[in-house]
Amino acid sequence: MAHWLLKTEPEAFSLDDLKARGQEPWDGIRNYQARNFLRQMRVGDEVFIYHSRVPVPGIVGIARIVTEAHPDPTQFDPQSPYYDAGSSPADPRWDLVDIAYLAHCVPAVSLESLREMPEFADNPLVRKGNRLSIVPISESQWQAVLARVTLV
């Protein structure tokens, strides 16, 4: 089982929103590297949910992949902010996966603490200027974070 980290701006969609809905299509990914990671995800993979663009960015909870990658319908919707005129239904450019809420991490694990963890030294998440919205997480990184939190 692989692990991943998904970034979200809680002002747009937060872990609490995911908890309230139970399950949600993770739509709007418009970056090829992130899309390729989406396509590697398998049902049952567990992911960290990370809040960005907040006073203390960091990992706030965990979720589970419940569908494999399939075309993101928002790419075909001219009303959607994620509309992509260059993508055709015959050959969709962008995918999404559906994720289900599992738990909050208490306490949250801030980016600052991740930077201090040796397991994360090579993770793109802690690199300056990193803009990847989906990041692979190794087993040791996954365990190191879980060792610091209670799942609530």
Add this chain to the structure above:
DNA sequence: GCCAACGTTGGC
């Protein structure tokens, strides 16, 4: 709100 870093676009 600022701005560095990055990915994408498009003129040539």
Add this chain to the structure above:
DNA sequence: GCCAACGTTGGC
């Protein structure tokens, strides 16, 4: 195919 311009991301 290069690369300047542009738009976006995300920490601070």
